[in-house]
Amino acid sequence: MNILFINHNVIGEGTYLRCYQIAKYLINHNHNVTILTTSKRSRLRSIHTKEDRIEIIQFPDLFSNKLRNGICPWNTFKRIYYLRNKRFDVIHAFDTRPGVIFPGLFYKLKYKVPLIIDWADWWGRGGTIRERSGNLFALTIGKIETFFEEYFRKCADFSTTICTALKNRLIQMGYNEAKIMLLPQGTDFSKIKQFDKYYCRKILNVDLFMPIIGHLGTLFKKDAMLLFDSMEKAKKKIRNIKLFLIGRHKLKLDDYDCKDDFFLETGEIEAEKIPIYLSACDILVLPMENNIANNGRWPSKINDYLASGRPIISTPISDIKLIFEKYKIGILAEDNSTDFSNAIVKLIGDEAQQIYLGEKGIKYAQQELNWYILVDDLNKFYLKALESKDTVSLY
Numbered sequence: 001m002n003i004l005f006i007n008h009n010v011i012g013e014g015t016y017l018r019c020y021q022i023a024k025y026l027i028n029h030n031h032n033v034t035i036l037t038t039s040k041r042s043r044l045r046s047i048h049t050k051e052d053r054i055e056i057i058q059f060p061d062l063f064s065n066k067l068r069n070g071i072c073p074w075n076t077f078k079r080i081y082y083l084r085n086k087r088f089d090v091i092h093a094f095d096t097r098p099g100v101i102f103p104g105l106f107y108k109l110k111y112k113v114p115l116i117i118d119w120a121d122w123w124g125r126g127g128t129i130r131e132r133s134g135n136l137f138a139l140t141i142g143k144i145e146t147f148f149e150e151y152f153r154k155c156a157d158f159s160t161t162i163c164t165a166l167k168n169r170l171i172q173m174g175y176n177e178a179k180i181m182l183l184p185q186g187t188d189f190s191k192i193k194q195f196d197k198y199y200c201r202k203i204l205n206v207d208l209f210m211p212i213i214g215h216l217g218t219l220f221k222k223d224a225m226l227l228f229d230s231m232e233k234a235k236k237k238i239r240n241i242k243l244f245l246i247g248r249h250k251l252k253l254d255d256y257d258c259k260d261d262f263f264l265e266t267g268e269i270e271a272e273k274i275p276i277y278l279s280a281c282d283i284l285v286l287p288m289e290n291n292i293a294n295n296g297r298w299p300s301k302i303n304d305y306l307a308s309g310r311p312i313i314s315t316p317i318s319d320i321k322l323i324f325e326k327y328k329i330g331i332l333a334e335d336n337s338t339d340f341s342n343a344i345v346k347l348i349g350d351e352a353q354q355i356y357l358g359e360k361g362i363k364y365a366q367q368e369l370n371w372y373i374l375v376d377d378l379n380k381f382y383l384k385a386l387e388s389k390d391t392v393s394l395y
Contacts, residue, residue: 001031001382004088004107006079006100008070010040011058015094015120018162020054021188025375027053034088036079036103038068046078057082059099070097079103087111090382092160094118096152105155114385115392117156118183119166122296157391158381162298163319169296181381184319186371187303194309194362200280206264211348214244214281214310216274216301220293224251226315227287229337231263234344241348246277278308282354283347286314290335294318306365311357313343327368329361 005023009016016037023033032053039047039058047058059082061068061075076099083103091113093104101117108115153159153173160183161167171177201208213234215227231243243263245251253263266277278284284305288294294317302320305312312330314320324330333343347353367373 001029001090001386002088003031003033003382004083004086004091005033005035005094006091006104007035007037007094008097008099010038010068011056015118018118018120018185019092019094021186021371022375022378023054024188025186025371026379028372029375029379031379034086036082038070038075038099040068046082070095070099072099075099076102080106083107084110088113090114090116090385092116092118093156094120096148098148101148101152101155105152108155108157112391114157114388115155116158116160116382116385117153118160118162119153119170120162120297122166122169122292155392157388158385160378160381163296164322165296165318181378183374183378184369185298185300185303186374187307187365187369188371189307189366194307195276195279197279197282197310200276203276204280206280211238211241212244212264212281212283213241213344214246214278214284215249215287216246216278216284216304218248218250219287220289222289222291223287223294224249226289226335226337226340227285230287230340230344233337233341234348237345238348241344244277244281246274274304275308278304278310281310283344284308284310284312285340285344286312286317286320287340288315288317288335290315290317303365303369306361306369309358309362311347311354312361313340313347315340323364323368327360327364329364330357 003026005019007016007019019035023035026033034055034057036057036059038061042058042060043062044060046060049056059075059078061072063072079099080103083106088107091104091107093100093115096117104115107113150173153170153175158179159170159175160181161170162184164182167180167182170180198208213231219227235241245263245265247266248268269277286299286302288299297318299318299320306329313333314324314330315335316332321332324332331343331347333340
């Protein structure tokens with residue numbers, strides 16, 4: 001089977017990572033995968049590369065930096081022109097921005113092949129736009145973003161969603177539930193290694209017995225406030241406790257009145273070193289406010305957390321709430337600093353519980369979030385789409 005993936009991000013960012021990881025496992029099913037994505041710098045020429053059975057085409061874009069996000073007409077035209085004489089069996093579009101949906105619809109109409117659209121983020125209607133860019137942007141340009149996010153969903157013959165909230169949103173929009181596959185973010189165990197906590201601390205030159213709370217990656221502003229306020233309260237009960245900020249957090253720490261001895265920062269680190277930093281922590285945290293943006297996405301750091309074998313404290317958001325309650329793989333705390341800090345203090349003092357939760361988390365990730373298993377189900381979903389005669393007509 002020849003499969004076409006269409007993505008708007010540049011290599012290494014956003015939905016590109018999701019579609020590339022899926023592509024790596026699809027080739028185990030003897031498929032060929034072509035990924036259309038955006039070049040990080042090129043404005044005129046496309047860049048073609050090939051990795052095993054995955055062909056990657058980076059298309060030029062006239063915009064710069066954050067504006068290279070699927071809205072450039074030149075990028076869109078180049079994609080459509082490229083597709084005019086190519087042959088694929090299935091199209092999987094990883095978004096509905098112009099640079100993704102218009103090439104996808106063009107190919108669907110020209111060659112009458114099934115179009116599958118993935119939904120990985122609740123962007124408009126109070127979602128990520130508002131949290132990242134504020135109310136003014138959400139009520140102006142954000143309106144256009146919301147239109148593209150929602151309107152073209154009905155053009156999909158079948159759909160995949162990264163979390164239950166987005167699946168339910170599709171159903172509420174009138175989409176047929178039987179045509180939706182829940183496809184959470186999987187874990188690539190070929191790159192994940194588990195390490196002893198004290199071994200990692202020696203490597204990183206960190207105090208062997210200091211209580212360390214770890215957080216990986218970026219935070220929305222309100223989530224950062226919840227984390228820092230919780231740590232301030234925990235510090236009153238455990239004086240030498242530290243917050244380990246792993247990777248790029250993109251925060252201006254001066255805005256949060258944080259003292260220098262309050263946290264440890266790694267800065268940007270190589271992906272293969274992330275497990276070492278995570279394993280050096282006593283507890284890993286997912287402090288996310290209970291809002292639309294957080295409930296309408298899959299916090300991908302949870303995959304790394306689970307695979308590291310360290311215990312996790314999270315607020316009850318998205319599918320995390322359902323998973324933690326059903327499989328007992330972590331501690332849920334309400335999205336207020338008092339409850340979250342109490343959960344930290346209690347778990348820090350219970351090493352047996354830390355070990356138990358860590359082992360349960362690894363087992364869950366291996367059985368439920370393994371890309372081999374998820375992509376095997378996706379392959380069956382593709383076959384279902386190919387066999388179905390109930391496709392969406394755009395005429």
